[in-house]
Amino acid sequence: MIRPHWLLSLLALASPLAAQGTLSTQGFGYHPGQISSRARATGGALGEFDPTSALNPAALAWWERSGVMLEYAPEFRRVTTADSRESATIARFPLSGAAIAFGGRTIVGVTLSTFLDRTWETAQRGTHQFADDLIPYEVEFRSAGAINDLRLAGAWTASNALRVGLGAHVFVGSNRLDVFTRFSDTLGRVADFGQRSRISYSGAAASAGIDWRPLRSIGVAVSGRLGGTLRAVRNDTTLSTADIPMRLGVGLAYTGLRGAVIAASGEWQDWSKLDGLGSAQLTTFDGWDYGLGAELRGPRWFGGEVPLRLGVRRRTLPFGAAGAEVEETSVSGGWGFTIAGGRAVADFGLARASRTAEGGARERATTLSIGLIVRP
Amino acid sequence: MLLAAITVVVAAGACSEDFTGGGACPLLCPESGVEIINDTLDAVVVLDSSVRGFPLPGTESRLTLLQRFGSGDTVITAGIVRFDFIPKTLPIGADSALVAKVDSAELRLSIASAQLDSFSRRDTLKRVPVTIDVYDVDTAASDFDTAAVRARFRPSTLIGSYTVRRDSLPDSVFVRLDTAAVRARVQEGRLRVGLRIRSDSSMQVPVAAINFLRFWARAPGLDTAVLRTVGPSSSSTGEGGDLPALDRYLIVLRGTPAPPPQVLAVGGLPAQRGYIRLSLPSNLVDSVTVVRAALVLTQAPVRGRTDDTVRTPIQANVSIARDLLDIGRASLLVRSTPGLFEQTRAPSDSGLVRFELAGTIPFWRRTPEAELPRVIVLRSSREGEFPSEFHFYSSEAPAHLRPRVEISYIPRVDFSLP
Numbered sequence: 001m002i003r004p005h006w007l008l009s010l011l012a013l014a015s016p017l018a019a020q021g022t023l024s025t026q027g028f029g030y031h032p033g034q035i036s037s038r039a040r041a042t043g044g045a046l047g048e049f050d051p052t053s054a055l056n057p058a059a060l061a062w063w064e065r066s067g068v069m070l071e072y073a074p075e076f077r078r079v080t081t082a083d084s085r086e087s088a089t090i091a092r093f094p095l096s097g098a099a100i101a102f103g104g105r106t107i108v109g110v111t112l113s114t115f116l117d118r119t120w121e122t123a124q125r126g127t128h129q130f131a132d133d134l135i136p137y138e139v140e141f142r143s144a145g146a147i148n149d150l151r152l153a154g155a156w157t158a159s160n161a162l163r164v165g166l167g168a169h170v171f172v173g174s175n176r177l178d179v180f181t182r183f184s185d186t187l188g189r190v191a192d193f194g195q196r197s198r199i200s201y202s203g204a205a206a207s208a209g210i211d212w213r214p215l216r217s218i219g220v221a222v223s224g225r226l227g228g229t230l231r232a233v234r235n236d237t238t239l240s241t242a243d244i245p246m247r248l249g250v251g252l253a254y255t256g257l258r259g260a261v262i263a264a265s266g267e268w269q270d271w272s273k274l275d276g277l278g279s280a281q282l283t284t285f286d287g288w289d290y291g292l293g294a295e296l297r298g299p300r301w302f303g304g305e306v307p308l309r310l311g312v313r314r315r316t317l318p319f320g321a322a323g324a325e326v327e328e329t330s331v332s333g334g335w336g337f338t339i340a341g342g343r344a345v346a347d348f349g350l351a352r353a354s355r356t357a358e359g360g361a362r363e364r365a366t367t368l369s370i371g372l373i374v375r376p
Numbered sequence: 377m378l379l380a381a382i383t384v385v386v387a388a389g390a391c392s393e394d395f396t397g398g399g400a401c402p403l404l405c406p407e408s409g410v411e412i413i414n415d416t417l418d419a420v421v422v423l424d425s426s427v428r429g430f431p432l433p434g435t436e437s438r439l440t441l442l443q444r445f446g447s448g449d450t451v452i453t454a455g456i457v458r459f460d461f462i463p464k465t466l467p468i469g470a471d472s473a474l475v476a477k478v479d480s481a482e483l484r485l486s487i488a489s490a491q492l493d494s495f496s497r498r499d500t501l502k503r504v505p506v507t508i509d510v511y512d513v514d515t516a517a518s519d520f521d522t523a524a525v526r527a528r529f530r531p532s533t534l535i536g537s538y539t540v541r542r543d544s545l546p547d548s549v550f551v552r553l554d555t556a557a558v559r560a561r562v563q564e565g566r567l568r569v570g571l572r573i574r575s576d577s578s579m580q581v582p583v584a585a586i587n588f589l590r591f592w593a594r595a596p597g598l599d600t601a602v603l604r605t606v607g608p609s610s611s612s613t614g615e616g617g618d619l620p621a622l623d624r625y626l627i628v629l630r631g632t633p634a635p636p637p638q639v640l641a642v643g644g645l646p647a648q649r650g651y652i653r654l655s656l657p658s659n660l661v662d663s664v665t666v667v668r669a670a671l672v673l674t675q676a677p678v679r680g681r682t683d684d685t686v687r688t689p690i691q692a693n694v695s696i697a698r699d700l701l702d703i704g705r706a707s708l709l710v711r712s713t714p715g716l717f718e719q720t721r722a723p724s725d726s727g728l729v730r731f732e733l734a735g736t737i738p739f740w741r742r743t744p745e746a747e748l749p750r751v752i753v754l755r756s757s758r759e760g761e762f763p764s765e766f767h768f769y770s771s772e773a774p775a776h777l778r779p780r781v782e783i784s785y786i787p788r789v790d791f792s793l794p
Contacts, residue, residue, distance in 0.1 A: 177792060192667070193410070195788065
């Protein structure tokens with residue numbers, strides 16, 4: 001996840017941490033999907049075709065002209081177990097990017113997206129017997145930061161029916177890990193405990209994709225990413241290494257109905273390649289991410305069309321909770337409209353996700369997403 | 377448009393994040409283990425001793441003239457005031473002449489307010505006479521030969537007295553001095569006086585300041601007496617500041633008895649400090665976070681003295697001296713560290729006393745033990761002002777009474793990779 005202060009430091013923007021105390025933030029963190037507000041509103045089904053998503057480099061061609069984009073996606077989350085229920089609010093800037101058009105056929109773009117967001121915090125209370133005194137304390141574990149995917153990609157429009165693209169990825173970011181223990185001793189006899197460390201990540205990968213229209217009403221998009229080595233480093237010491245997960249994605253779109261795009265997508269990532277990056281307790285699950293959605297022509301507003309979007313999505317999250325696989329199912333919707341005389345587009349989305357795993361914990365999340373695309 | 381506005385407002389509300397959890401722990405918190413370990417270090421003292429002679433002469437905040445009566449309590453203190461630079465001559469026109477006669481002489485003292493000295497407050501209610509005696513204590517001995525100075529407190533050197541009922545003692549006292557004695561000293565250019573009290577009751581008089589010596593002098597050729605006012609001064613003051621200004625200091629004419637064996641004595645007169653050098657396992661200082669540490673001492677009661685029930689704060693300070701061999705210096709150079717390093721006790725108390733040291737461990741961590749021995753110095757907060765003496769069993773006492781350190785620490789938490 002990209003933290004709100006991303007504009008100040010791109011490296012800080014790449015600060016993810018695997019969250020604890022929730023289902024979604026186990027391990028090295030939550031994988032937001034690297035898709036835009038538009039694609040998210042269709043359950044991710046349009047992700048392979050969407051120029052502002054960070055999946056298929058060939059989709060960059062749909063920028064058509066130069067522009068920039070930024071997305072803000074706060075999540076409102078509730079975790080329920082047999083004994084407790086907790087709510088949380090997380091602000092994320094999961095995606096930003098820019099594209100430059102060269103001539104009429106070539107687009108080069110840079111995208112910065114959150115790959116794994118490891119931001120979480122837990123607080124637990126207890127008591128400890130010091131000599132004759134029973135003193136209450138609170139232990140706080142805090143993790144902040146993310147592994148981010150910085151992609152430089154180019155897309156070329158070979159013909160009206162075929163677009164191809166290549167991308168080079170750099171995975172960067174860090175996790176800041178804090179532990180604090182505060183004792184409630186009004187006499188000041190007990191000192192607080194604090195421990196702070198920072199783990200940085202670096203790695204590289206390459207991606208390629210195509211966007212093919214075999215028929216006028218059918219679109220097919222395929223993309224893939226092959227990863228190099230991802231390193232976890234603390235104080236100039238490499239703690240562990242692992243391969244960046246390979247990713248394969250495919251999308252199908254049907255535009256045969258007037259004013260409507262119906263799409264489906266599937267994506268597979270072998271998250272188990274990250275096993276070596278963590279401790280022996282880390283559990284990973286190779287997983288599919290399926291999406292089905294539609295974008296419909298809506299009412300006209302201020303002279304422009306307002307597309308309406310709907311979608312459903314089901315996927316396996318990369319990291320297990322207490323050893324069990326975590327499944328996420330979500331329904332989503334959204335809309336968009338043009339502003340500034342067509343030079344900008346604002347997309348809004350709302351996704352309601354349910355995350356479950358064996359063991360009795362359940363998580364519900366509502367994610368708003370606001371995307372702004374400016375193409376002067 | 378309305379939907380967009382609502383979305384933006386709700387999204388803006390998420391700018392203030394709140395993602396603290398923990399209710400789902402430990403089910404979903406495999407990394408949430410913090411272990412607090414309690415340990416007791418018994419054989420932790422490598423050297424302990426009582427060091428007598430505090431505060432250093434000249435560093436007292438006031439001169440507490442004190443006299444105690446009792447079976448085990450016969451303390452007497454005296455204040456020494458030096459006027460080392462007294463003009464020997466008087467001006468006559470453009471010339472001058474040696475002082476030949478002193479018409480009158482007096483010494484002005486300021487008595488500390490009872491509001492500022494709680495230990496003396498009870499004495500201010502006593503309706504018994506107290507006499508402040510002034511002695512000529514000048515000697516040819518070294519400035520630091522206090523034995524020679526003590527020997528000068530005898531009837532033949534008494535040069536002035538002031539008697540008043542204790543409950544009527546004013547804030548300012550003028551003690552008239554023997555003019556012949558003063559003249560003789562003025563002609564030598566210096567006067568050193570000793571002050572002590574006499575009373576039929578245990579008593580103390582805190583002298584906040586010796587303001588001046590004043591005398592009216594005559595010289596041949598002068599028709600009238602000339603007033604001279606001289607403030608305390610010392611020719612021994614070190615230029616580099618390494619010597620205290622000895623213009624006023626306290627000596628003990630009769631001190632508290634020597635402590636019994638197997639105890640560390642703190643306080644008394646002359647005041648003692650308890651020197652305790654510890655040997656802590658290096659991993660406790662360097663590798664873990666100590667959240668609580670306490671030096672645990674067993675107090676042995678001191679009874680039968682006048683002030684054995686008066687409660688006085690005792691401080692456990694850390695020595696900052698880097699000299700391993702000179703325990704006197706190590707006991708002198710001390711500082712306090714954060715935490716509850718002070719305990720208020722009465723000499724007649726007994727039982728366990730804990731001096732908290734958690735704030736001391738981080739201080740020690742900054743310097744290797746080879747450079748800075750781990751020394752705790754116990755001292756009375758009223759040393760030199762009050763004869764209360766506290767006894768704590770030393771490392772030579774039976775095992776269950778010896779000093780020990782109770783320590784609680786948290787090892788490094790393995791919180792990095794998931």
